[in-house]
Amino acid sequence: MVSKVWRVRFAPSSKNQPLPADSSAGKTPSIASPHPEIPALRRQAKSKAACQECKLRRVKCDERYPVCGHCERRGAVCKPAPPKSIWKLEMPLLIQQAFTKDDGTSYSMLLQYYFERVCHIMVLDPEHSHNPLSLPLLHLFNQSSALLHVVQSIAAAHKNGFRHSDNLTECLVERKHALVYMQQELFQARKHPVATFLAIFLLGISSPWIEESMGLEHLIGARDVIDLLLNDPAIHPSDPTMQLIIGLYIWWEMASSFSLNHTRQRPLDAGVIYEAVQANQQQYHPLAGYSLGLFHIVANLNHYCRRIVDGEVHDHRVEASLEEQLLSWIPNQENELSFLLSDAYRQHGLIQLHRICGPSEGQSEQENEDLIQQRAAEAMNSLLQIPLTSSYLNFQPIPLLSAASEIPADNPKQRQEVRSRFKALYSLNNLPVMLDAIDLLEEIWELRPLGITTPWLVIVHERGQMFPLA
Numbered sequence: 515m516v517s518k519v520w521r522v523r524f525a526p527s528s529k530n531q532p533l534p535a536d537s538s539a540g541k542t543p544s545i546a547s548p549h550p551e552i553p554a555l556r557r558q559a560k561s562k563a564a565c566q567e568c569k570l571r572r573v574k575c576d577e578r579y580p581v582c583g584h585c586e587r588r589g590a591v592c593k594p595a596p597p598k599s600i601w602k603l604e605m606p607l608l609i610q611q612a613f614t615k616d617d618g619t620s621y622s623m624l625l626q627y628y629f630e631r632v633c634h635i636m637v638l639d640p641e642h643s644h645n646p647l648s649l650p651l652l653h654l655f656n657q658s659s660a661l662l663h664v665v666q667s668i669a670a671a672h673k674n675g676f677r678h679s680d681n682l683t684e685c686l687v688e689r690k691h692a693l694v695y696m697q698q699e700l701f702q703a704r705k706h707p708v709a710t711f712l713a714i715f716l717l718g719i720s721s722p723w724i725e726e727s728m729g730l731e732h733l734i735g736a737r738d739v740i741d742l743l744l745n746d747p748a749i750h751p752s753d754p755t756m757q758l759i760i761g762l763y764i765w766w767e768m769a770s771s772f773s774l775n776h777t778r779q780r781p782l783d784a785g786v787i788y789e790a791v792q793a794n795q796q797q798y799h800p801l802a803g804y805s806l807g808l809f810h811i812v813a814n815l816n817h818y819c820r821r822i823v824d825g826e827v828h829d830h831r832v833e834a835s836l837e838e839q840l841l842s843w844i845p846n847q848e849n850e851l852s853f854l855l856s857d858a859y860r861q862h863g864l865i866q867l868h869r870i871c872g873p874s875e876g877q878s879e880q881e882n883e884d885l886i887q888q889r890a891a892e893a894m895n896s897l898l899q900i901p902l903t904s905s906y907l908n909f910q911p912i913p914l915l916s917a918a919s920e921i922p923a924d925n926p927k928q929r930q931e932v933r934s935r936f937k938a939l940y941s942l943n944n945l946p947v948m949l950d951a952i953d954l955l956e957e958i959w960e961l962r963p964l965g966i967t968t969p970w971l972v973i974v975h976e977r978g979q980m981f982p983l984a
């Protein structure tokens with residue numbers, strides 16, 4: 515896989531980093547051990563790595579991440595310890611070097627938590643040096659205080675279980691700081707485009723995780739920043755900075771713009787955006803993978819479908835064109851996981867189109883229904899091939915919900931696999947919506963035999979629910 519390495523200012527060095535001073539305090543190494551300094555640390559890591567459920571039941575945990583064997587067999591929600599990583603030892607030092615508040619105290623606790631537990635839930639490749647939402651943020655904090663505070667707010671919320679928690683004070687204080695800084699920084703977005711954009715992006719996508727808001731005002735604000743940059747003749751659409759920003763933006767539009775009333779949506783085919791997508795769609799992107807072009811089509815489809823849901827008249831030519839674009843989009847064949855995931859998103863788009871807009875011209879209701887079933891079966895096939903241990907799991911929820919909605923009652927095994935998958939997603943990202951998705955599916959599966967085929971996107975929209983699956 516060819517992937518871009520995002521430059522890290524504070525590069526890891528696993529060998530020469532001194533251990534935290536108190537890490538082996540009070541533990542005299544066993545004389546029998548050939549490596550006297552290792553056993554104490556290893557013993558400690560082992561007991562910490564067992565999942566909560568196994569600790570509670572006092573059984574041996576196989577420590578598989580994100581779902582251990584014990585919980586998988588019991589169908590329980592596994593609350594795993596974070597995967598073991600050298601960063602645990604290095605991070606406090608890195609962060610202390612990087613940041614100290616004016617009063618001399620350091621930011622390390624929340625930032626450390628963010629880098630260890632949170633930054634990998636939003637990208638395809640959790641490797642820190644490939645993840646622009648990981649260590650590369652450290653030097654951007656100097657350019658945007660809003661970014662620093664939004665990162666800390668997300669860390670505080672994740673630690674406490676997001677919006678189902680009654681302990682979000684720390685998170686909300688950080689968010690307030692982030693918003694205050696953001697208002698000032700928006701005026702100089704051109705000076706630090708990446709830092710400003712990332713701050714808006716993280717504020718927006720984390721809004722529904724934390725507040726009673728989809729964060730769509732941030733999506734609109736992000737578009738203003740993009741227009742500003744793309745209309746700047748000094749910045750070329752294929753510039754790596756623009757590649758990162760456009761990829762995040764298109765991904766975000768695809769994942770959430772259905773919630774935005776069609777009159778407030780801004781066209782994605784407009785000159786510069788389209789040009790930038792064309793220029794970058796064959797490049798690897800940490801969120802969009804090689805699927806930027808596909809996500810652009812699905813985002814456009816969202817806009818159209820929302821128009822229909824809002825009561826606008828069907829345009830069969832637009833529907834035919836969207837279908838044609840989805841079918842003719844060519845996925846990257848080199849990376850198998852990326853191929854499977856993009857195939858599932860393509861099927862998700864087609865299911866959505868046919869569920870919301872109905873049969874295409876000349877097609878019967880039954881033909882439409884058969885086609886949807888076929889698309890859903892293909893999507894399920896692709897999704898279930900992605901291992902539960904893969905970071906590509908992060909990006910499954912949207913197509914998984916669309917395809918799983920169509921699993922017939924005579925396939926209880928596959929329905930069960932889907933429940934396990936959403937539980938594994940919850941273990942990975944702590945987002946309560948992953949468990950809400952199981953409840954929604956149970957409801958949809960009960961409605962189907964009654965002939966009610968409303969797609970999940972429309973159900974949650976009509977109920978005014980937030981379903982931030984991305």
Ligand SMILES: [Zn+2]
Nearest residue numbers: 565568575582
């Ligand atoms: Zn366990």
Ligand SMILES: [Zn+2]
Nearest residue numbers: 565582585592
């Ligand atoms: Zn477990």
